[in-house]
Amino acid sequence: xxxSLGNSVYQLTxxxxxxxxxxxxxxxxxxxxxxxxxxGGTSDDRTFQALKDxxxxxxxxxxxxGQVLLTHNHADHIGMPSRLASENKKLKVFVHEEEWxxxxxxxxxxxxxxxxxCEIIVSWGVDPEIVAMMREKIIQAxxxxxGIGRDQILPYPKKDLLxxxxxxxxxxxxxxxxxxxxxxxxxxxxSLFSNDHVLETISPNPTLYLNGRNGKICxxxxxxxxxxNVEKLPAKLVMxxxxxxxxxxxxxxxxxxxxxxxxxxxILQNLTATDGEPLSIIxxxxxxxxxxxxxxxxxxxxxxxxxxxxxxxxxxxxxxxxGHTKKxxxxxxxxxxxxxxxxFQS
Ligand SMILES: [Zn+2]
Numbered sequence: 001x002x003x004s005l006g007n008s009v010y011q012l013t014x015x016x017x018x019x020x021x022x023x024x025x026x027x028x029x030x031x032x033x034x035x036x037x038x039x040g041g042t043s044d045d046r047t048f049q050a051l052k053d054x055x056x057x058x059x060x061x062x063x064x065x066g067q068v069l070l071t072h073n074h075a076d077h078i079g080m081p082s083r084l085a086s087e088n089k090k091l092k093v094f095v096h097e098e099e100w101x102x103x104x105x106x107x108x109x110x111x112x113x114x115x116x117x118c119e120i121i122v123s124w125g126v127d128p129e130i131v132a133m134m135r136e137k138i139i140q141a142x143x144x145x146x147g148i149g150r151d152q153i154l155p156y157p158k159k160d161l162l163x164x165x166x167x168x169x170x171x172x173x174x175x176x177x178x179x180x181x182x183x184x185x186x187x188x189x190x191s192l193f194s195n196d197h198v199l200e201t202i203s204p205n206p207t208l209y210l211n212g213r214n215g216k217i218c219x220x221x222x223x224x225x226x227x228x229n230v231e232k233l234p235a236k237l238v239m240x241x242x243x244x245x246x247x248x249x250x251x252x253x254x255x256x257x258x259x260x261x262x263x264x265x266x267i268l269q270n271l272t273a274t275d276g277e278p279l280s281i282i283x284x285x286x287x288x289x290x291x292x293x294x295x296x297x298x299x300x301x302x303x304x305x306x307x308x309x310x311x312x313x314x315x316x317x318x319x320x321x322x323g324h325t326k327k328x329x330x331x332x333x334x335x336x337x338x339x340x341x342x343x344f345q346s
Pocket of ligand 1: 196
């Protein structure tokens with residue numbers, strides 16, 4: 001589906017087949033000196049046909065796209081850019097340097113990342129035999145883009161403005177949802193392409209850093225800190241990766257922070273209620289959300305892992321390793337649940 005947003009910007013919205021939990025994804029097309037595509041859906045034939053049909057309404061075809069700006073490496077964002085890049089070897093794709101490993105991952109590299117991920121899931125308290133059975137599914141989930149050659153990737157400028165198609169953008173690195181996620185600020189239009197960093201009604205799930213990042217496994221702490229990187233922008237319009245464009249950037253960020261505070265409190269309360277009995281990440285996840293399907297347990301556990309890493313850093317919880325499982329308990333310092341949340345502030 002294509003929708004004009006003014007300023008020569010078109011929102012392209014497509015369903016995300018095979019990823020049941022993911023709402024339709026937005027790409028954005030800007031008709032500048034050359035057509036610029038920001039993200040753009042998965043790589044399957046149906047989505048590609050939908051993109052072709054939408055471009056036809058503007059008298060364009062896929063090979064007319066002159067530049068792709070990729071915000072992060074998730075399959076619902078990178079799929080279409082990968083397909084366009086594999087069909088047009090001259091097409092270059094801007095990608096943050098911290099995403100290059102995933103974007104260009106060989107099958108062997110994906111297997112290595114899959115093994116790291118399996119180890120993390122086992123540490124949450126999932127039976128290693130069940131994890132072994134999930135190995136094939138997990139490698140499917142680590143498909144990333146594929147199809148973008150190393151020589152087709154361009155790094156986003158670190159400080160300078162990105163000049164493309166006669167327009168200026170600022171690529172703002174906001175790690176957390178993925179390690180190299182970039183929000184694109186377009187000063188002339190006072191518009192922010194926020195992809196999955198700031199969504200209006202959803203708190204996005206933090207990534208697991210399969211290659212590690214500053215000693216952390218989960219991106220949640222970075223994610224909450226990165227909200228400040230875009231908070232002060234005088235944005236009149238926010239164009240997110242999922243859902244309709246919106247105007248209240250600071251209000252949406254506040255909501256995400258409030259949800260995070262509530263969640264962190266719930267984790268501490270659940271650890272308090274056990275009377276010193278340590279809990280695994282899966283046990284904590286089920287206490288917070290109750291029974292869920294495996295995908296939602298996975299997503300919930302990822303978030304719980306992130307909160308526990310932050311609480312551990314603040315000296316409020318500790319873990320011991322029992323067999324393969326990390327078991328968390330509260331430290332005395334966490335008695336007062338009105339803990340500080342400086343890390344959420346700008
Ligand atoms: Zn994403």
